[in-house]
Amino acid sequence: MAHSLKLIAAAAAALLALSPLALRAQAAKPALYTADQATAGVTVYTQACAACHGAALEGVSAPALKGAAFGEMATAQNLTVDSLLDVIASSMPQSDPGSLKPEEVGAVTAYILQQNSYPAGTAALARGGAGLKDVKVTP
């Protein structure tokens, strides 16, 4: 009896110790842009994107760029951070495609990632960056 109680206590302790780690692993999104980029991206977004996609990325005449609807679109298109950068660089703003400078593409994409709970890090986001094809975009 004492033995099995000890086992139960040990198992409970192990579970308690493990669960925060497991939760963190599940929620972890990679850090792909700098905080400065996301800040610069607010300006780009407000000037070049908000009229169609909404001030809070909620979608107006154009689709939402965060939240569940964005997630569905991203899944349907198998959207990665690499293809997100490409689509923005080559087809947005829809009213003037290709008009953004490369640093504006990086900044506005950083802002969209930030709004979808990706953390800021130390390396700047740029089109064609290594490994970005392997990172799926999720809300």
Ligand code: HEC
């Ligand atoms: C004149 C309106 C308009 C503006 C301005 C605009 N968009 Fe869009 N955008 C659209 C429409 C409409 C769609 C959906 C149709 C499509 O995919 O072409 C879209 C789709 C998108 C998509 C999803 C693309 C896909 O693969 O389906 C992204 C990402 C996006 N826009 C980002 C941006 C960003 C970033 C900006 C600002 C630099 C911007 N858009 C400015 C109208 C606009």
